[in-house]
Amino acid sequence: MLETEIKRAISGALKSLFDHSAQxxxxxxxxxxxxxxxNYTFVTFPYLKITKSNPEQSGKMIGDWLSENTDFVxxxxxxxxxxxxxxxxxxxxxxxxxxxxxxxxxxxxxxGKKVMVEFSSPNTNKPLHLGHLRNNFLGDATxxxxxxxxxxxxxxxxxxxxxxxxxxxxLAYQKYGSGETPEQAGIKGDHLVGxxxxxxxxxxxxxxxxxxxxxxxxxxxxKEAPSILEAQEMLKKWEEQDQGTVALWEKLNGWVYEGFDxxxxxxGIHFDNMYQESQTYLLxxxxxxxxxxxxxxxxxxxxxxxxxxxxxxxxxxxVLRGDxxxxxxxxxxxxxxxxxxxxxxxxxxxxVGNEQDYHFKVLFSIMKKLGREYSDGLYHLSYGMVDLPSxxxxxxxxxxxxxxxxxxxxxxxxxxxxxxLGKIExxxxxxxxxxxxxxxxxxxxxxxxxxxxKKRMLFNPQESIEFQGHTGPFIQYTHARISAIVRxxxxxxxxxxxxxxxxxSLNQREIDLIYRLTTYEHALNESAEDYSPxxxxxxxxxxxxxxxxxxxxxxxFKEDNKxxxxxxxxxxxxxxxALKMGMNLLGIDVPERM
Numbered sequence: 001m002l003e004t005e006i007k008r009a010i011s012g013a014l015k016s017l018f019d020h021s022a023q024x025x026x027x028x029x030x031x032x033x034x035x036x037x038x039n040y041t042f043v044t045f046p047y048l049k050i051t052k053s054n055p056e057q058s059g060k061m062i063g064d065w066l067s068e069n070t071d072f073v074x075x076x077x078x079x080x081x082x083x084x085x086x087x088x089x090x091x092x093x094x095x096x097x098x099x100x101x102x103x104x105x106x107x108x109x110x111x112g113k114k115v116m117v118e119f120s121s122p123n124t125n126k127p128l129h130l131g132h133l134r135n136n137f138l139g140d141a142t143x144x145x146x147x148x149x150x151x152x153x154x155x156x157x158x159x160x161x162x163x164x165x166x167x168x169x170x171l172a173y174q175k176y177g178s179g180e181t182p183e184q185a186g187i188k189g190d191h192l193v194g195x196x197x198x199x200x201x202x203x204x205x206x207x208x209x210x211x212x213x214x215x216x217x218x219x220x221x222x223k224e225a226p227s228i229l230e231a232q233e234m235l236k237k238w239e240e241q242d243q244g245t246v247a248l249w250e251k252l253n254g255w256v257y258e259g260f261d262x263x264x265x266x267x268g269i270h271f272d273n274m275y276q277e278s279q280t281y282l283l284x285x286x287x288x289x290x291x292x293x294x295x296x297x298x299x300x301x302x303x304x305x306x307x308x309x310x311x312x313x314x315x316x317x318x319v320l321r322g323d324x325x326x327x328x329x330x331x332x333x334x335x336x337x338x339x340x341x342x343x344x345x346x347x348x349x350x351x352v353g354n355e356q357d358y359h360f361k362v363l364f365s366i367m368k369k370l371g372r373e374y375s376d377g378l379y380h381l382s383y384g385m386v387d388l389p390s391x392x393x394x395x396x397x398x399x400x401x402x403x404x405x406x407x408x409x410x411x412x413x414x415x416x417x418x419x420x421l422g423k424i425e426x427x428x429x430x431x432x433x434x435x436x437x438x439x440x441x442x443x444x445x446x447x448x449x450x451x452x453x454k455k456r457m458l459f460n461p462q463e464s465i466e467f468q469g470h471t472g473p474f475i476q477y478t479h480a481r482i483s484a485i486v487r488x489x490x491x492x493x494x495x496x497x498x499x500x501x502x503x504x505s506l507n508q509r510e511i512d513l514i515y516r517l518t519t520y521e522h523a524l525n526e527s528a529e530d531y532s533p534x535x536x537x538x539x540x541x542x543x544x545x546x547x548x549x550x551x552x553x554x555x556x557f558k559e560d561n562k563x564x565x566x567x568x569x570x571x572x573x574x575x576x577x578a579l580k581m582g583m584n585l586l587g588i589d590v591p592e593r594m
Contacts, residue, residue: 002095002518003029005072006040006085013065020050031515037077038084039515045081055081089511093500093567096514100496100570106520106581111150115377116343117143119351120269124161124256125169126194128263128403130459131353134386134448136269137587139351141449141533142381144585146349149528154343157271158335161253162278167234169193170248171227172200182255188262188404189255203227263403268441268587273342275335281326283334287370288320296369309365317362332363333370340374347377349531354382354454381531384456386448406461410440413465414473421467423477423594435591439473440465442588446472449586450537470541472588475579478544479590482576485556487593489569494562496570502563509550513571516546520578524585533586540582547575 007027014020032038044051044058051058059078063085066073072091077084099105119139122128128136139155147153160166173180173196182189204227211221222228237245264270288305291297297305302322309317319329339348350360360380368375388401415436418424424432447464451457467473489496523539526532556572559565583590 001098001521002072002087002091003040006087009066009070009073010042010062012069013062014047014050016069017061017065018047018050018052020047032084036079036082036084037075037086039087039511040085042083042085043081044083059083089504089506090500092506092511092514093498093503095518096567096571096574097498097500099514099517099574105574106148106524106578108148108150108521108524110152113151113346114154114343115146115151115347115349116154116156116339116345117146117349117351118156118158118339119143120157120159120264120271121352122157122159122260123165124159124193124253125166125197127188127190127259130386130388130401130403130406133267133403133406133444134383134457135351135353136264136267137445137448138381138383138453138533139349140269140587141445141536141585142349142351142531144587145524145527145533145536146347148581148585149525151347151528154272154345155270156273156275156339158275158280159277161276162238162249162281164231164235165197166249166253167231167238168200168204168227169197170245170252171231171234172196172203173252174248182259188259189252189257190259190263191402191404193252193256194402200227200231263407266404266407266441268589275339277331280335280338281331283338284326284330284332285320285324285334287333287337288330291319291366291370294370296366307362307366307369309362312365314358314362314365317366319366328359329363329366332359333366336363336367336378337372340372345374345377347379348374349379349381351381351383354384356380357382379531381453383453387456387458389458389460407441407444409461410444410465411436412440413461414440414443417465417467417473418594423467425593435594438589438591439476439594442472442476442583442590444472445586445588446475446537449533450541452534453532472583475540475544475583476588476590477594478547479576479579479583480592480594481551482547482572482579483592485572486569486576488557489572492557494569495566496573498563498566498570503567504561504564507550507554509546509553510568510571513543513546513550513575516543517574517578520582523582536582537586540579540586543575543578543582547572547579 004024006029007024010027011022011024014022029040029042032041042062044055044062048055048058051061053061056078059081063076063078063083066085067076072088073085074088075086117139120132120136122132143153143155173193176199177196180192182192185192204225207225207227208218208221211225212218216224234245238249288297291307292299292305297307297319299305304318304322305320306316306318309315317329318327319333321327352360357380364375364378367378418436418439427435443464447459450470464471465473467477520539523536527536554568556568559568580590
């Protein structure tokens with residue numbers, strides 16, 4: 001590609017002028033700032049010891065050499081040691097030809113490494129909500145981006161299907177459900193179970209209030225309310241494998257899984273493997289024994305086992321209770337080991353909210369102390385919470401925005417918006433409904449993915465669906481617009497094959513667009529390295545914006561020169577291809593027409 005060719009030429013200049021051998025990968029280029037003439041900038045300051053000249057003189061010597069010894073640097077200028085290179089129009093046209101005809105554009109070769117991405121991790125006592133959507137979209141997009149950058153990827157889901165919170169839903173259903181089923185209620189199973197989770201909380205709060213009125217201390221009331229004691233007793237029965245309790249648990253969980261499956265299908269999410277906490281919560285005790293033998297862990301007087309991480313700026317952390325029962329850390333240690341046994345990874349990514357930052361810092365430190373070589377590849381993709389204009393959500397109070405409801409709202413809004421703008425070209429009902437879902441889901445995914453994962457964000461459904469601005473539908477509409485241009489070219493029998501030597505002078509918009517196409521792989525690799533789909537999301541938006549600028553200024557079909565016309569169709573085609581690839585890696589489909 002062009003950038004590699006420029007770096008190779010600069011390496012040749014350094015060798016020829018200063019007898020210095022520089023590896024091509026060590027040479028850095030950056031885009032020339034808009035206020036200066038040029039396309040690529042080479043900074044001379046790091047090489048002054050080699051050139052034994054001042055920055056400006058060093059830049060001039062290298063610029064002269066490149067002008068004389070390459071056929072693609074048409075001119076240059078030096079600004080305080082910044083060598084700005086202007087690439088010839090012929091070389092830009094040749095670059096587009098390479099992109100247009102290259103079958104492997106944007107595809108990284110396999111690197112032979114494995115990465116596991118764990119995301120979603122719902123509880124089986126309630127439906128998925130808005131926060132889960134950010135988690136799922138981040139996990140799915142990160143998985144796709146890592147795959148595209150050369151990794152073998154396994155996507156896994158660790159479902160929290162046991163514990164006191166699950167028993168709360170079970171208890172409320174047992175007491176108030178009267179044998180109700182999802183079919184009878186006319187709602188999905190996860191919504192039905194979630195209804196009883198809210199019911200438990202309502203009754204529990206009522207009991208606490210009554211106890212406090214009778215003179216009981218509020219904290220004591222929380223521990224002694226009948227409902228919480230019954231839930232704790234139910235959990236004990238579940239752990240003892242009481243037949244009736246386990247049967248109820250299996251029935252309610254079965255309903256929830258059916259509901260989850262429908263939501264995942266709507267979101268376009270799938271997993272390669274599913275883990276359940278009911279199968280993993282006893283894991284990790286062997287690692288505790290190993291840690292004790294290696295003096296990594298220590299016992300306190302009550303028999304509980306701890307790890308001391310104060311030397312790493314943390315504190316002492318419990319890894320096993322005094323009665324021998326596991327805590328979350330015990331379980332996560334064991335699950336981490338099991339996951340590596342199942343899929344010997346070089347990297348393992350946990351997509352979990354930032355309220356768990358400390359937990360994962362401790363977990364990774366423990367696995368490193370235990371001598372697990374894979375511990376260096378453990379990574380917490382920490383993300384901020386999602387707020388709505390109406391404020392923060394709470395599941396137990398029934399104030400969350402269910403994922404299903406929000407998805408349907410997005411589809412309905414997309415339909416209304418699309419019809420108002422007249423974006424449908426004689427589509428039948430099936431086609432138009434598919435388009436509404438594509439636009440609604442694309443709007444939602446893009447809005448949640450365009451923000452740096454680490455940042456807390458405010459989701460505005462109305463803003464996300466706009467066809468102008470930094471939105472998914474803007475990019476989707478740009479792809480549809482280009483597809484219409486390509487279809488018209490086919491009708492007119494205009495091919496995308498062209499002779500670069502016959503294209504002649506290029507418009508600056510065309511150069512900007514080709515330059516943007518050359519940076520696709522850089523955006524992809526940076527997204528993979530930083531585990532940040534927002535980088536790729538920004539790239540596809542910038543590419544769509546560049547194309548719209550080109551489209552407004554450069555009349556495609558009014559051009560009489562067939563070589564230039566074919567060049568512009570190739571440019572349009574290549575842009576559509578890059579938009580589609582980039583959006584697909586974000587988990588977003590793009591329409592061919594609208």
